[in-house]
Amino acid sequence: MKKVITYGTYDLLHHGHVALLERAKALGDYLIVGVTSDQFDRDRGKLNVHQSVVERIRAVEALGIADEIIVEEYQGQKIDDIVSHDVDIFAIGSDWKGKFDYLSEYCDVVYLERTKGISSTEIREKKAGIIRLGIIGGGSRAARFAEECTYVSGVDVIGISPTRPDESPEFTTSLTPYPNIEELLKDSDAVYIIDTIETHAPLITQALNADCHVICETPLFLSPDDARTAFKLAEEKNLVLFEAVKTLWAPAFRRLLLMVESGAIGDVKAIDLACTQIPENFDNTQKNIYEGSLYDWGTLVLLPIFQLLGTSYSTCDLYEMKTGDFSTFVRGHLAYEHAIATFSAGRGIKSEGHLVITGTHGYIYVPAPWWKPEYFEIRTEDLRETKRYSFSFEGEGMRYEILEFIAMIRTHNLNNRLLSHDDIYAISHIISRLDSGDTIRI
Numbered sequence: 211m212k213k214v215i216t217y218g219t220y221d222l223l224h225h226g227h228v229a230l231l232e233r234a235k236a237l238g239d240y241l242i243v244g245v246t247s248d249q250f251d252r253d254r255g256k257l258n259v260h261q262s263v264v265e266r267i268r269a270v271e272a273l274g275i276a277d278e279i280i281v282e283e284y285q286g287q288k289i290d291d292i293v294s295h296d297v298d299i300f301a302i303g304s305d306w307k308g309k310f311d312y313l314s315e316y317c318d319v320v321y322l323e324r325t326k327g328i329s330s331t332e333i334r335e336k337k338a339g340i341i342r343l344g345i346i347g348g349g350s351r352a353a354r355f356a357e358e359c360t361y362v363s364g365v366d367v368i369g370i371s372p373t374r375p376d377e378s379p380e381f382t383t384s385l386t387p388y389p390n391i392e393e394l395l396k397d398s399d400a401v402y403i404i405d406t407i408e409t410h411a412p413l414i415t416q417a418l419n420a421d422c423h424v425i426c427e428t429p430l431f432l433s434p435d436d437a438r439t440a441f442k443l444a445e446e447k448n449l450v451l452f453e454a455v456k457t458l459w460a461p462a463f464r465r466l467l468l469m470v471e472s473g474a475i476g477d478v479k480a481i482d483l484a485c486t487q488i489p490e491n492f493d494n495t496q497k498n499i500y501e502g503s504l505y506d507w508g509t510l511v512l513l514p515i516f517q518l519l520g521t522s523y524s525t526c527d528l529y530e531m532k533t534g535d536f537s538t539f540v541r542g543h544l545a546y547e548h549a550i551a552t553f554s555a556g557r558g559i560k561s562e563g564h565l566v567i568t569g570t571h572g573y574i575y576v577p578a579p580w581w582k583p584e585y586f587e588i589r590t591e592d593l594r595e596t597k598r599y600s601f602s603f604e605g606e607g608m609r610y611e612i613l614e615f616i617a618m619i620r621t622h623n624l625n626n627r628l629l630s631h632d633d634i635y636a637i638s639h640i641i642s643r644l645d646s647g648d649t650i651r652i
């Protein structure tokens with residue numbers, strides 16, 4: 211008996227998939243179909259899948275072509291499957307030509323002609339329509355954002371309008387430049403704003419008034435008043451206003467929070483963390499003050515604290531070091547009824563950027579830079595019991611936040627499921643204390 215194996219996601223199953231499965235089956239007597247798990251698709255950066263693994267398996271099963279269906283869960287599993295199922299032929303579409311030649315060590319590898327003129331991506335886009343997205347701002351992050359949008363289906367980056375005359379066009383050459391923001395807003399359904407914090411409130415207001423959904427770099431606002439006004443306008447206009455905090459959507463960070471909440475380290479008693487950076491060619495005497503400490507890091511340093519301990523702290527002391535007018539370093543102590551949190555935020559200064567969450571049964575250690583989390587440990591008194599967790603994620607988390615933003619637009623959901631308006635008010639309140647001079651100067 212000749213055994214054939216093939217793999218795929220089979221999202222929104224279409225006749226291209228069916229044709230491939232039929233031809234794969236015709237190569238032998240017995241067909242095994244590997245359907246990718248939801249997690250595996252996320253790990254390999256395929257984030258636009260509409261159906262769950264169960265729905266996709268049911269659809270393949272209903273065709274009656276497969277003799278056996280298995281789930282593909284990890285990189286390298288194909289080798290295991292071929293060996294353990296004693297497979298003779300591995301078949302896959304011609305879009306993968308050359309990519310699976312390494313399997314020829316284990317069985318015959320056949321690339322079958324892909325059916326032209328049909329794809330899951332097209333079906334998904336037809337179903338949901340394309341969201342035209344404009345970029346306001348510039349620099350390397352704008353270029354990376356545009357690149358990351360290509361991994362999320364249903365978004366088309368239409369162009370960019372720089373906010374500063376001196377903005378280097380070298381990063382943005384692949385994007386259509388717009389002469390001004392008004393023109394860009396006219397052509398856009400949504401915009402991504404990338405600029406320093408003091409520009410956010412006016413730009414967000416302008417974009418919402420032009421009926422565009424907004425994803426804006428973190429932190430969003432200089433004050434709770436700005437935050438309230440903007441969210442009120444977004445609500446009136448029924449538009450999504452989304453803070454781009456990549457860390458929040460990184461799989462490791464989410465898992466870490468869930469583990470703590472489920473009691474993995476007992477009760478949380480202390481949180482200690484730091485975010486610091488010395489950017490290239492940094493000269494803090496020349497810098498816009500709104501690139502300093504909390505103006506830049508505000509949301510990130512408060513994120514684990516507010517997620518785990520809430521926003522009802524009793525006191526918050528902020529110790530600040532300035533170079534001229536520039537806020538180089540802020541250390542904050544937040545006292546809660548049963549816990550304490552300490553954070554450091556610095557620009558033009560460097561420290562260990564780890565996160566430690568102290569509990570009554572043990573602690574969680576996330577190595578630097580904790581805000582790009584891929585790995586963490588749960589440690590207890592007995593170091594031999596240390597548990598290690600590692601989660602891969604693609605594109606520094608940017609594509610996960612874009613996906614979430616697009617999903618919120620599509621489902622008409624104005625409330626971010628992980629970062630509430632109250633969290634954002636509390637964050638902007640602490641940031642506003644820098645402007646009002648409500649810090650202890652060192």
Ligand code: C2G
Binds near residue numbers: 217218220226227303
């Ligand atoms: N296919 C096809 N014609 C199309 C579309 C897809 O022949 N118009 C084929 C693909 O080449 C693939 C199979 O149908 O062999 C499943 O396609 P997808 O669901 O897009 O899965 P894919 O991402 O290609 O997964 O481990 C996963 C596999 O490596 C491939």
